[in-house]
Amino acid sequence: MRKSATVMSLPLAFLLLTPLHAQEMRTGANAFGTWQDDAPGVSRHITPADLPPPSLHQNDPEAPDFERLPKVVDAPQGKLPAVPQGFAVQVVAKDMNKPRVIRIAPNGDVFVAESGGGRVLVVPAEATKGGSATPQAFAENLDRPFGIAFYPPTDPRYVYVAAANQVVRFPYRNGDRKARGPAEVIIADIPTKRHWTRDLAVSRDGQRLFVSIGSASNVAAVMPNKSAEEIKAFEKTHGVGAAWGEEEDRAVVQVFDPEGNDVRNFATGLRNCSGMTIQPGTDTLWCTGNERDHLGANLVPDFLTSVREGGFYGWPWYYTGGNEDPAHAGERLDLKDKVLVPDVLLQPHSSTMQIVFYDKDAFPAEYRGDAFATMRGSWNREDRTGYKVVRARMKDGKPTGVYEDFMTGFVLDKDTVWGRPTGLAVAPDGALLVSDDANGTIFRVTHGGTK
Template sequence: MRPLHAGACAAAILALAAAASAAEPVLKGTEAFGDWRADRPGVVRLITPQDLQPPAPSQSASNGPERAKMPKNVKLRLPPGFSAELVASGIRNPRAVRVAPNGDLFVADSRANQLRVYRLAPGSAKPAEEGVFATGLHQPYGIAFYPAEDPQWVYVANSDSVVRFPYEEGDLKASGAPQTIVSGIPSNHHWTRDIAFSPDGKTLYLSVGSGSNVAEDIGAAPQGGAERWAHEKPLGYAWGSEEGRAEVRAYDPDGGNGRVVATGLRNCSGMAVQPGTGALWCVVNERDGLGDNVPFEYATSVKQGAFYGWPWYYLGSNEDPRHAGERPDLKGKVTVPDVLMQAHSAPLNIAFYEGGQFPAEYRGDAFVALHGSWNRNKRTGYKVVRLRFSDGKPTGEYEDFMTGFVVSDAKVWGRPVGVAVAKDGALIVSEDGSGTIWRVTYDGKS
């Protein structure tokens, strides 16, 4: 029998590793509720509405992570054949990341109130050029380019407005002052505003998170009660300090013709349009204070006119005990989201993968950044996961893709926020625990 040469041995090892990963069982039900110690690339979870547990407010925790220094020579954990390289560090608060048509990386440095841009050297994580595109913003987060081909504008979602800057391909600094196209957005509490354009470029979507955990002071509906609001406002529309919040809105590209797309989305912190279907997707931070495993976070396609439950219900007709009996008219009218994730994982951004660098089975799937939450006894989140799709439809399964940000039960050095697919097919990930940006590539080597 002829001995295998080194290349063949490496290929054989990779094939065995891939087979072992593929054969790993899907964690279901309570088995899917593990903490950070159970996280590793290749672990797959499937959570369904039937797995929902009763609320347990008495078991709710206050367990914010202690920030650790990023280890020297840190090695993030990824599936076989993938590797991560550092693009930039020392950024005050890197949040959403978007890729310009020419390949430049635009990053919202939210606490610094500025928009940064990085131009990577070909095939490298090293920036060839970088700059501060705009300053003087107000907690910027979402970024979009318009039109999609040969964009003339860079749109930025501040916490209280949407502005746009004139843009020409290759600009590292804005050539003119911002033009405000949407103003008066309430900005307290959940302040992350994301934006995305429809495939035809005719609609600008804007997400606006709630002003509280669960509308604790919303009270009874004014002027005629809930029935009046159900007829005159979109289904599940809130009032008082929550009016115009916990929803996704739509506008014309110039900011006119504002309307409501969907309500009851407590905090849709990240949006993306699915290639092929044109469907708008949100990742949503659900409410706190109901125990470690209640309710599930989620990613969902956003349906016109749909109501997703907040603050009265969650995951269908499960009534929040803090609003018991207040809106019986809404029971049975709550849209159940598409992909459920572990409670208190805090998903912040989503990006669909249509690049050509990763293996073919990744095409059409989505990556989601889980920031992690303070409201869980056993820490979870703090990783990037892959949502699995089949023929454009979610399977409901999600898989650990990028882990290694947690140091111990108490300490965390990295908190993923932004995910974006680079022009060359690499995955770009930002995290605001240590203020870094990473480039994930695939070369097939272990």
């Protein structure tokens, strides 16, 4: 039976100083590593030149290299994640059923996609600052809800929710904690095979919405044959490099107007864009990328990337630029020079989930404009990666390719974990909220005097 979600008021826990080795910059082969190398402040820079050759391609490219699902346990007594010196962590909510995406309403209320419970919950703004309240169900009976978006962004009249099978919207006025009416279907009949996480984003002018739709397979190893002429005609309506068969309109980001009209593919070749956001002050869409699983422990890098309209990011034919997938050797040589390289390459198999840019002043000045991303953690790698929150360093609004560990410590040993970071949001007061879908918890991270 599902537990009732609760919000807790716990004393802040200021954590140990960052270990000295955490200031290292790891490059080349040393940048890949495992959970044992993680600590707040550890920096990595992975480039396309660092990628090893494919090593584990099998006769069945849909089969995983390893199956090493973690044993999830309760948080050890008094255990909190590790964060950099000067930061503190507080538990503000727990007992949720797989909380994933977090989005902040204009009034500061925290909307949480409770994917395991089929609900969208609201944690009152005051509760995240040390109060106590029971989250309210804004909407229920949804198929694995994930993405949440307020529309229009500044004075919303609707809350859009992307469930696994459809995008719906609910009537809303600022401050509502219960939907004013039933769901209105905006995009229906989204296929749900394999990747089901559908995130949402709204353009700065409010004229366009975006939804991510992941692939139906690992690498589309079996697709019906098409002639060159048929492929050319297909791509005119579906985008460069788009796959077909059961993968039609999969591994894409789609764009649509607020009424659900004019739905089309905005970008292609994104195997599973689990999280999306608009970079503040720009019209640039960003997404997190979960890459394929069958090419070895250090292939293929997950990533964070800006998403260009009409851009092609490789799946299933190529990865990380013009690296051909062995499952499709020689099939689409015409695409080799059209593949966009993601902006920030991450440790492979880390299952990066949500991304948010830090645009407040509560953290030290050097954090402003940087991006945070969650890594839910590997399940198919012999030595675990992920299970942390990372910070991608930006310079003048552009990615440097460098990222560093920000929140770690969820892995207890090679088999056991107590948390899987998934959702992210920046609260109005500048605190960072992080959801853990393994133990149904929401953490609040503050710095110095921020309470």
